[in-house]
Amino acid sequence: MAVSAEHIRTLHKYEKTILSVLERQMSRYSWVPLEQLITSTGFAESEVNYRLARLIEWGMVRFNPVPYDGYALVFGGYDTLALASLTRKGTISALGVQLGEGKESVVYEALGLGPVAIKFHRIGGRSFNSARVNREYMAEGHCPWLVASKLSAEREYKALVALHPKVSVPLPIAQNRHTVVMSLIQGANLNRCILEAPAVVLDEILENVRIAYKEGMIHSDLSEYNILMEEGKCVLIDWPQWIDAAHPNAEVTLNRDLDNILTYFKRKYQLRYDLEDAIQCVTG
Ligand SMILES: Nc1ncnc2c1ncn2[C@@H]1O[C@H](COP(=O)(O)OP(=O)(O)OP(=O)(O)O)[C@@H](O)[C@H]1O
Ligand SMILES: [Mg+2]
Numbered sequence: 001m002a003v004s005a006e007h008i009r010t011l012h013k014y015e016k017t018i019l020s021v022l023e024r025q026m027s028r029y030s031w032v033p034l035e036q037l038i039t040s041t042g043f044a045e046s047e048v049n050y051r052l053a054r055l056i057e058w059g060m061v062r063f064n065p066v067p068y069d070g071y072a073l074v075f076g077g078y079d080t081l082a083l084a085s086l087t088r089k090g091t092i093s094a095l096g097v098q099l100g101e102g103k104e105s106v107v108y109e110a111l112g113l114g115p116v117a118i119k120f121h122r123i124g125g126r127s128f129n130s131a132r133v134n135r136e137y138m139a140e141g142h143c144p145w146l147v148a149s150k151l152s153a154e155r156e157y158k159a160l161v162a163l164h165p166k167v168s169v170p171l172p173i174a175q176n177r178h179t180v181v182m183s184l185i186q187g188a189n190l191n192r193c194i195l196e197a198p199a200v201v202l203d204e205i206l207e208n209v210r211i212a213y214k215e216g217m218i219h220s221d222l223s224e225y226n227i228l229m230e231e232g233k234c235v236l237i238d239w240p241q242w243i244d245a246a247h248p249n250a251e252v253t254l255n256r257d258l259d260n261i262l263t264y265f266k267r268k269y270q271l272r273y274d275l276e277d278a279i280q281c282v283t284g
Helices: 005-009 013-025 034-041 045-057 075-088 131-137 144-163 198-214 250-269 275-283
Strands: 061-064 070-073 094-101 105-111 115-121 172-176 179-183 227-230 233-236
Touching: 005 075, 013 034, 013 045, 013 061, 013 070, 013 075, 034 045, 034 070, 045 061, 075 115, 075 144, 075 172, 075 179, 094 115, 115 144, 144 172, 144 179, 198 233, 198 250, 198 275, 250 275
Parallel strands: none
Antiparallel strands: 061 070, 094 105, 105 115, 115 179, 172 179, 227 233
16 A cells, blocks of 8 residues: 555644645646645645645655646545544544455555454556546546545445345445445455365355345355455455346346356365356345
8 A cells, every 4th residue: 555554643734634635626627736735725835845745755645747737646645534534533543454455455454443444445546546647537627546436435335334234244334435444354265265164155155145136236246255254154245346136237247246156166165056056046
């Protein structure tokens, strides 16, 4: 992750103000002009420049000199704003170790009332972060990575709220900007486990998929990587791409989810379970 907990702790209130102004102005500008930052913050130009230099060094803000001197928020800065809000509300008090990193997110352990997990959604991160792509995509004053990452987090949170506790998913705790705070699952991903009773676990997974389907939701990215095993019990994670059970692609998507799981259990445990039977069990 770009942002370090140390920098967030030592962030000056003026730096926080600048990040907030940038966040707001990103819907108007591709690159927020220095003059705009001075006007919006009410700080002296030298103060703004000094604070910006620090934010750039910490990977929270980016500078672009063409066609005018402008500044943009990047993921590190957005992370910082989200963490500052969650801290202010008392949702979390400290950031811990990294738990995982995928194509479109990074997950950290954090301290809330107890241990929690915080997932930072990162949609369109690397490509959108290049100055060239930013200029192209943000020419109209849009900020696609920021909007897409926030939507992704909101979508995942919505699924967890709808499904918990009927389906075995992490308990949703809070959602802010592009982040979701949820209960920390103590256990390994299914792909890293050697199960003693694989048939029992497979039945349990299908039962959870069935209940989610009954609640109108299909995971859409179900695999051995998105199932955690906590004390012998499966927990289905990673929900931002869920689709409605009434969606035109529902059947194809559900079949693919089920096929992923059945193929995995067949390959690793020589367990045979007919796809048609699984579909029947989930939708019947
Ligand atoms: N609530 C949680 N408790 C413990 N560990 C978690 C939790 N949520 C996620 N993780 C860990 O972080 C990893 C990544 O999380 P997740 O699968 O939700 O996102 P992702 O795989 O990065 O997303 P994408 O599939 O878009 O790349 C998981 O494989 C898991 O190891
Ligand atoms: Mg995943």
